[in-house]
Amino acid sequence: MENFNLNINGKSHQIELDPTTPILWVLRDHFKLVGTKYGCGIAQCGACAIHLDGAAVRSCQLPVSSVGDKAITTIEGLSENGDHPVQKAWLEEDVPQCGYCQAGQIMNASALLEKTPNPSDDEIDAAMNGNICRCGTYIRIKKAIKTAANSENV
Numbered sequence: 001m002e003n004f005n006l007n008i009n010g011k012s013h014q015i016e017l018d019p020t021t022p023i024l025w026v027l028r029d030h031f032k033l034v035g036t037k038y039g040c041g042i043a044q045c046g047a048c049a050i051h052l053d054g055a056a057v058r059s060c061q062l063p064v065s066s067v068g069d070k071a072i073t074t075i076e077g078l079s080e081n082g083d084h085p086v087q088k089a090w091l092e093e094d095v096p097q098c099g100y101c102q103a104g105q106i107m108n109a110s111a112l113l114e115k116t117p118n119p120s121d122d123e124i125d126a127a128m129n130g131n132i133c134r135c136g137t138y139i140r141i142k143k144a145i146k147t148a149a150n151s152e153n154v
Contacts, residue, residue, distance in 0.1 A: 004064055008033070009077025019065035024048045026064050027074055035075035035103045039132070046131030049104035050074050056111035075103040078110060086110045089148035097135035105131050109145045118149050 006013045008031060015030055027033040027050070036059055039047030043058035050059045051073035078084045086109050096102045105128070112119060112127040119127065124145050133141065 008072045020063050023062045024059035033074045046104040049107040056108045085148040085151040089144040093144040095140045095144050101133045
């Protein structure tokens with residue numbers, strides 16, 4: 001067991017854990033931040049996407065020991081009231097169907113728009129590649145990303 005000081009959604013948290021514990025389980029089991037979903041467990045589906053210093057990463061295979069002093073942002077920390085431009089666009093374009101993958105999709109899309117405010121179709125496809133949606137809402141996802149990109153608040 002080791003002690004870790006984690007910056008999660010702008011707040012400092014100290015916790016003692018096995019250093020190999022995936023950050024997904026730290027977030028869900030220890031801090032009750034359950035918006036980040038367990039999907040495949042092998043970092044292939046994207047349901048577990050979070051931001052680590054602003055970059056989208058898969059949390060199911062990311063050991064807590066590799067986080068260091070980087071800032072962790074979960075879907076709960078993306079905005080206080082669910083009013084991030086990507087979240088608003090997701091609702092405007094009626095993206096969610098079953099909803100299971102949506103937190104990971106939103107985290108990946110918001111990281112893309114932070115880095116590339118007006119992405120091309122190819123840039124969206126490349127950035128979202130590997131975020132699997134069992135319901136197949138990919139067309140609405142792309143449309144929502146474009147809607148968010150055209151928002152004056154991104």
